[in-house]
Amino acid sequence: MHGSCPDCPVRHQAICSTCNAPELRRLEHARYDRRYEAGQVIVWAGDRLDFVASVVSGVATMSHTLEDGRTQMVGLLQASDFLGRPHRERTPYTVTAVTDVVLCCFRRKPFEEVMAASPALSAQMLDRTLDELDASREWLLLLGRKSAREKFASLLVILARREVGGPQASPGGELQIDLPLTRDMMADYLGLSLETVSRQVSALRRDGIIRLNGNRTVIVQDYAALLTASGETDADGGPLS
Amino acid sequence: MHGSCPDCPVRHQAICSTCNAPELRRLEHARYDRRYEAGQVIVWAGDRLDFVASVVSGVATMSHTLEDGRTQMVGLLQASDFLGRPHRERTPYTVTAVTDVVLCCFRRKPFEEVMAASPALSAQMLDRTLDELDASREWLLLLGRKSAREKFASLLVILARREVGGPQASPGGELQIDLPLTRDMMADYLGLSLETVSRQVSALRRDGIIRLNGNRTVIVQDYAALLTASGETDADGGPLS
DNA sequence: CGATGAGTTGAGAGCAATCAAGATGGGTGG
């Protein structure tokens, strides 16, 4: 496990990567690690979060819930992603660890002070937030207008693009995607039922677009067809282009 | 029409409201007005936008489009809202004037310079962007999990909360909402067909929750029932609370 | 007074949700 910034596995990806040496010293002084087990809730919607954090390892989800229990995922946090909102203590959605998760937490006050003093850090925050906003708006299109098949294909494309360290091309130029989520969670992500997700997996498999290696690994046999199925133009570039 | 900042109708609401006198002078030097007629496209998706801007008056929408013509609204811009993204010229969605619109445009470079030099302005930008992100995530829940009835009721609640100058309470404690959008556009907002929106209008009317005054004015007769129909808890406060 | 755009309403079809069994597979304990 990492204990200090120089050893940090996300040192050059996380929000703190823009900080200079003195800023980093101040942040390091205000930071501490937290570990969560798979399945554990990190914050409940409406609760106080007394820190902001970078995800060091693992996967977590952010979800909104309706009173009758319907839920919709609204964010997927992976290594180097940022969690929490400066200047706001209450979190409007529930954050849950999907795998074991390690967070690098910063006490609010000191983090906000460093941010106020560091134009680079606050510019980085803004840029990341705007990226998230753009991603969220793509997601609106997915939820509002895409069919089940398009939704699932889109998820595969999104995961392929996000794969840590770039997508894995297996021999034959095929693309391998490790699903960090169960069918259930994918359904939550896509605004579908878990059965429908399962049916789309089968459908894409029948069509020869993907192949499965266990339940958590998808091998894309025909990326162009996957893109078409997702409803995207191929103009915006696949992970292999 | 306004020509200089002191006369600006959104002087105290827009992004520039946090600027001090010298900053404002620099911004004023870099700014110019643009007018658009109802229906006119302000930027096409993928095009260059050589300015960022505040909406001075009118309503505009941001929309994503699929190749076959399906569209999903991803943003609704009203007076004092901000348009455009610093440090990125291309806009990923189409922005369209719904009514006649006046924009207060800032040339990119000078705006970015003022932003870099003004912690207050960049903090304001971050805060607004985070608010938009939260709103967008609520919207994900709406699109992913709500029924047509809940969607339309939610839209009314959202519009009620946003009404410029606070919601209008007509005699009898009733709440009046002016719809800035046609059925068509509401459908685009809610991920529904226009017919389904129309049916939900009729349904809420039959149930005695709303009344119509022309096609563009909704009078809410039973706000509590509207909240219930929207799927929200009443905990988060209505416009009359 | 027809023409036009916006809105309403109805009938029918289609897609995804729900309900209900099975299948699979990794982990545990005998």
Place this chain on the structure above:
DNA sequence: CCACCCATCTTGATTGCTCTCAACTCATCG
């Protein structure tokens, strides 16, 4: 090492919500 168990996943049958297509109303405007 094998048998069992539980969570996860798949598949089938049916229901139901929303879309689509189509006709009609209404207000506005040349």
